[in-house]
Amino acid sequence: MTNKPAWLHRFLSVSSSKRIYQESFPREIRIETINSCNSSCSFCPMGVNSEATKNRQVKRMDDALFRKIIDEMASVSYSGIVKFYCNNEALLDRRIVEFIEYTKEKLPHLTRLQIDTNGKLLTRELGASLFNAGLTCMLVDDYTETGGGGLNNKKEKIKEVYDWLREQFPDKTMGYFPRLLNEVLDSRAGMAPNNSYIPPAPTKASCVYPFYSMYITSNGNVAQCHYDSVFENPMGNVTSSSLQEVWQGEKFRQLRAGLLKCSRTNKLCTQCDFHGHINPLEIMENTHYLYNFAYKSLGTLAKIRQIMKSSKV
Numbered sequence: 001m002t003n004k005p006a007w008l009h010r011f012l013s014v015s016s017s018k019r020i021y022q023e024s025f026p027r028e029i030r031i032e033t034i035n036s037c038n039s040s041c042s043f044c045p046m047g048v049n050s051e052a053t054k055n056r057q058v059k060r061m062d063d064a065l066f067r068k069i070i071d072e073m074a075s076v077s078y079s080g081i082v083k084f085y086c087n088n089e090a091l092l093d094r095r096i097v098e099f100i101e102y103t104k105e106k107l108p109h110l111t112r113l114q115i116d117t118n119g120k121l122l123t124r125e126l127g128a129s130l131f132n133a134g135l136t137c138m139l140v141d142d143y144t145e146t147g148g149g150g151l152n153n154k155k156e157k158i159k160e161v162y163d164w165l166r167e168q169f170p171d172k173t174m175g176y177f178p179r180l181l182n183e184v185l186d187s188r189a190g191m192a193p194n195n196s197y198i199p200p201a202p203t204k205a206s207c208v209y210p211f212y213s214m215y216i217t218s219n220g221n222v223a224q225c226h227y228d229s230v231f232e233n234p235m236g237n238v239t240s241s242s243l244q245e246v247w248q249g250e251k252f253r254q255l256r257a258g259l260l261k262c263s264r265t266n267k268l269c270t271q272c273d274f275h276g277h278i279n280p281l282e283i284m285e286n287t288h289y290l291y292n293f294a295y296k297s298l299g300t301l302a303k304i305r306q307i308m309k310s311s312k313v
Contacts, residue, residue: 006204010262013206013276017260021211025078026247028213030226031069032086033061034093035218039118039143042182045191045229046087061218065239066099069216072243074106082107083114086215087229091121097129104134112137112173119150119158127165137173138165147180189227190271198271202264207276210255214247222246224255228268 020027036058041047073082082103084090093099096115103113114137115130122140130138142158144150149159162176187197209225216222220239221231235255236246246252255266264270 028081101133205276
C-alpha cells in the first residue's frame with residue numbers, strides 16, 4: 001500500500017470516504033461493554049502489560065446504557081453491523097450472552113452480529129450459548145509465542161473448541177487464525193507498544209474510518225476511530241446524547257471535513273501512517289466469508305463422495 005504514489009492515496013482515500021458515508025447512522029457500530037483484555041500481545045495498547053492498561057480503571061458498561069444504545073438503533077430499524085469489541089476481550093463480560101440475546105431481539109435484521117475473541121475464555125458451552133442467543137459471526141485470533149495455537153482457561157485447545165463449534169453451527173460465519181503474541185503490525189497512530197513509528201509529516205489523505213464506524217466504550221465515550229485506543233479524543237458521549245447526535249455532531253463534522261481535504265490536524269491523525277483506504281477490516285471479513293463458503297463446500301463434496309462410495313458397495 002505504501003508504494004503507491006501520494007496522489008493515488010489521496011484520490012482513493014477521498015473517494016472511498018465519500019462512497020461509504022451514511023449521514024444518519026454509521027454503517028458499523030462497535031460496543032465495548034468492558035474495557036479490559038486478558039492477553040499480553042506486545043503490539044496492542046490494551047494488552048495486560050501496556051502502560052495504558054496499567055493506568056486504566058476497569059469499567060463495565062451499565063446495563064441501562066447498553067439498552068439505551070440498542071433501543072436507539074431499534075428506533076430507526078438499524079440493519080447494519082454490530083460488533084461487541086473495540087480494543088478489549090468481549091468474553092470477559094459475563095453478561096455477553098444476555099447482551100447478544102437482547103440485541104438480536106431488538107435488531108432482528110442486522111447484516112452481522114459479531115464478536116472477535118482471543119479464545120482464552122471460549123468453551124463449547126459458551127460458544128453454543130452465544131450462537132443460540134443470536135450471534136452470527138465469531139472470529140478467533142489464537143495468540144501464542146509460537147503461533148501454533150494455545151489453550152483456553154480450562155486447558156482445552158482453543159482450536160478444538162473452535163472446530164467443534166464450526167461443526168455444530170455450520171450456518172454461522174467463523175474464522176480461526178493462529179497468531180503471534182509478538183507480531184509487529186502498524187503503529188496504531190504511534191500507540192502500539194512495539195511500533196512507535198510516527199510519520200515525519202502528516203499523511204496527505206482522507207480516512208474511511210470516521211465515515212462509517214462508531215466505537216463506543218464502557219463509559220459511553222465515542223472514539224474518533226479504532227486507533228483511538230484509550231478514547232483520548234472522544235467525539236461525544238452517548239450517555240447524555242443520542243447516537244445520532246454524536247454521529248452528526250460538530251466534532252465528527254469538523255473531522256470529516258478536514259479529512260476530505262486530506263488535512264490531518266489532530267494528534268491521532270498526524271501520528272497515523274494509515275493511508276485511509278482499502279479498509280483492512282472489510283478485507284479480513286471477506287476472507288472469512290470465503291473461508292466459510294469453502295468449508296461448507298468441502299463438507300458437501302465429502303458427503304457426495306461418501307454417498308457415491310456407499311452406492312458402489
